[in-house]
Amino acid sequence: KNEVEQSPQNLTAQEGEFITINCSYSVGISALHWLQQHPGGGIVSLFMLSSGKKKHGRLIATINIQEKHSSLHITASHPRDSAVYICAVIGGYNTDKLIFGTGTRLQVFP
Amino acid sequence: DTAVSQTPKYLVTQMGNDKSIKCEQNLGHDTMYWYKQDSKKFLKIMFSYNNKELIINETVPNRFSPKSPDKAHLNLHINSLELGDSAVYFCASSVRTGTFNYGYTFGSGTRLTVV
Numbered sequence: 766k767n768e769v770e771q772s773p774q775n776l777t778a779q780e781g782e783f784i785t786i787n788c789s790y791s792v793g794i795s796a797l798h799w800l801q802q803h804p805g806g807g808i809v810s811l812f813m814l815s816s817g818k819k820k821h822g823r824l825i826a827t828i829n830i831q832e833k834h835s836s837l838h839i840t841a842s843h844p845r846d847s848a849v850y851i852c853a854v855i856g857g858y859n860t861d862k863l864i865f866g867t868g869t870r871l872q873v874f875p
Numbered sequence: 876d877t878a879v880s881q882t883p884k885y886l887v888t889q890m891g892n893d894k895s896i897k898c899e900q901n902l903g904h905d906t907m908y909w910y911k912q913d914s915k916k917f918l919k920i921m922f923s924y925n926n927k928e929l930i931i932n933e934t935v936p937n938r939f940s941p942k943s944p945d946k947a948h949l950n951l952h953i954n955s956l957e958l959g960d961s962a963v964y965f966c967a968s969s970v971r972t973g974t975f976n977y978g979y980t981f982g983s984g985t986r987l988t989v990v
Binding site for chain 2: 798800802805806807808809810813849851853860861862863864865867868
C-alpha cells in the first residue's frame with residue numbers, strides 16, 4: 766500500500782463545477798504539497814501546507830494533521846484546469862524527500 | 876528566465892549507451908533533486924544534494940551517478956542504459972529554512988527513451 770493515497774484516480778467535470786480531490790497519508794509529515802502536471806509534462810507546485818487552509822485564486826487546499834488528510838478544491842472549474850493533480854508529503858522533519866501520491870487525472874469539459 | 880532548466884528535453888538512445896542529463900537552477904536554492912516518473916506516471920525520488928553534498932540516495936542502480944559541481948547544478952549520468960530506464964526524469968530544487976523545506980520548483984522534465 767502506498768504511503769500517500771489519492772482519490773479519485775480519475776475525475777471528469779463540466780465547466781463551472783466544484784471539484785474536490787482527496788489525499789490521505791500514513792506517515793508523519795512536516796509538510797504536504799499539491800502539485801499540478803499538465804499534459805505537456807511540466808510540474809508546478811500549487812501549495813505547501815503544514816496546517817489549516819490556503820487559497821490561491823480558485824484553488825483552496827486544506828489539511829487535517831490529526832486525521833492525516835488533505836483536500837484540494839477547485840471552484841468554478843474551467844477546461845484549463847485539466848491536468849494531473851499530485852499530492853506529495855515530506856515525511857518528517859530534517860528530510861527533504863517528497864513521497865508522492867499516484868495522482869488524480871482531472872478533465873473539465875466545456 | 877527559466878528557474879530550473881533541464882537539458883535535453885528529449886533523449887532517445889540505444890541500449891548500452893552512456894548518457895547525461897543536465898540541470899541548472901538560478902533560484903539560489905541550496906537543495907537539488909532528481910526524481911523519476913515511470914510509465915504509470917508515478918514519481919519517486921532518486922537523489923538529493925544539499926550544497927553539493929549527497930543527502931538522499933534511494934535504491935537506484937549504480938549505473939546512475941549524480942554529480943553536483945556547485946549548488947546551482949546537478950547532473951545525472953547514466954551508464955549502460957537499459958530498456959527499463961525509459962522514463963521521464965525531473966530535476967527540482969528547494970530551499971531549507973531551519974527544519975522546513977520551501978519553494979519546491981521542478982524542471983520541465985527529460986523524456987528518456989531507450990531502444
